[in-house]
Amino acid sequence: MARSKVNKGISRIDSGSTHGWFVRGYRNGKTYSKLFSDRKSGGKGKAQKLAKAYRDELNEELEAIPKKPRQRRIVISDSRNTTGELGVSRTTKVGPNGTKHECYSVSWRPEPGLQKCTSFSIKKYGEKKSFKMAVEHRRKMMREIHGPSFYKKLNKQLKAREAS
Numbered sequence: 614m615a616r617s618k619v620n621k622g623i624s625r626i627d628s629g630s631t632h633g634w635f636v637r638g639y640r641n642g643k644t645y646s647k648l649f650s651d652r653k654s655g656g657k658g659k660a661q662k663l664a665k666a667y668r669d670e671l672n673e674e675l676e677a678i679p680k681k682p683r684q685r686r687i688v689i690s691d692s693r694n695t696t697g698e699l700g701v702s703r704t705t706k707v708g709p710n711g712t713k714h715e716c717y718s719v720s721w722r723p724e725p726g727l728q729k730c731t732s733f734s735i736k737k738y739g740e741k742k743s744f745k746m747a748v749e750h751r752r753k754m755m756r757e758i759h760g761p762s763f764y765k766k767l768n769k770q771l772k773a774r775e776a777s
Contacts, residue, residue, distance in 0.1 A: 622668050623661075632657075634664035640675045647671075687759070687767070696744070700751045703744075706732065717747035721754040729754075 624635045626648070633650040647667060654660035688699060696702060696717075704718045716732040723729055731750065733743040755763050 620665075622672070623664050634660050636664050636668045636671065638668070638671045638675050640678050641681045645671055645675070698748045698751060700755075701744070701747045704732070717743050719747045719751045719754075721751060721758065723754070723758055 622636060622638055624637070626633055626635050631648075631650075632652070633648050633654070635646065635648050637644060637646045639645070647664075649660040649664040649667070651657045651660045654663050691699060694702075700720050702718050702720075704716060706714045706716055708714060715735040717735070718730060718732045720728060720730040733746045733750075735743045737743070738746060752764065759766075
């Protein structure tokens with residue numbers, strides 16, 4: 614069941630001895646919440662009205678708090694990766710006429726919400742060279758996005774993870 618915008622940020626709780634409307638808002642990784650009990654508010658309808666009023670007030674307060682820019686998350690490992698290099702995968706592309714082409718595909722995100730990709734043909738370059746070209750391209754893109762010392766930082770993170 615889709616929640617209406619009228620009750621956005623408000624949830625109904627009917628569990629055990631708890632009955633009421635729960636308001637929740639977020640800003641900069643912090644959660645703001647409050648429960649409006651049916652019993653303490655004078656009934657289910659009154660509790661809902663109080664919850665909506667509080668939600669509107671809370672939203673105004675949260676809008677006044679400047680949003681901190683979110684740091685980009687850097688993934689350092691993925692259990693689904695089979696090539697040993699994140700962002701590089703061995704794939705089969707199907708052309709418009711139905712022909713299949715084996716290649717190494719490379720993907721990266723130059724900015725949040727934007728994904729880029731390219732590929733290197735195994736038929737054209739051979740297995741080893743196409744993989745090497747894909748890895749080099751991925752690393753070049755990651756250095757352009759995150760700075761020249763990206764792989765030094767990444768190796769430190771990997772070593773720290775292995776040590777713990």
